[in-house]
Amino acid sequence: MTPEQEKIKADVQEQQRIKRLIHFRTQRIHKSQNQAAVLLGVKQATLSYVESGQRQASLALLEKFFTKFNMNSEWYMHGTGPEILNEPKKRNTIDSITELRAEIASLEKKIRVFEINQNRMLSIIEKLEDRIAKGGL
Structure with a gap:
């Protein structure tokens, strides 16, 4: 040996x-x-x-x-820790639901911002149409 x-x-x-x-x-x-x-x-x-x-x-x-x-x-x-690093996390229903709720909340916020901007644009368009109708442009 x-x-x-x-x-x-x-x-x-x-x-x-x-x-x-x-x-x-x-x-x-x-x-x-x-x-x-x-x-x-x-x-x-x-x-x-x-x-x-x-x-x-x-x-x-x-x-x-x-x-x-x-x-x-x-x-x-x-001999400590998992054998493999970065093993994909096993997803469960709770994780999926939590992620979906967060995504829905984010989308709802974007929709509210979009609606506010849309209303502002409509207001501006109406004012411009009024000015045009009065011949003031």
Whole structure:
């Protein structure tokens, strides 16, 4: 066993990170290590060495997990937070109704402003028509 392998095996936190990486790969990328490697753009051997604890995950490899698949670095490093960042919020009826009410209120306000402006324009037009009728323009 190489010194790097011994260090990885002895590091409990690193073992947990390996487990999280394997979990993420099988649940979020692909169950097949080979297919996951293709999707990540790395060699299958690289993924195998990391998952078996023979090598530490390189920054380049982790960057691919973080950027291509939105893996949460806090979750990977410490096991805290969601696995994926920016997961779309699951909408519920209450959220939808609240958003619709806000949109309706905004539209009602715009309609009131439009009606006020329309009435002002009609008033101006009536005054101009009166002036024209009196020959004062």
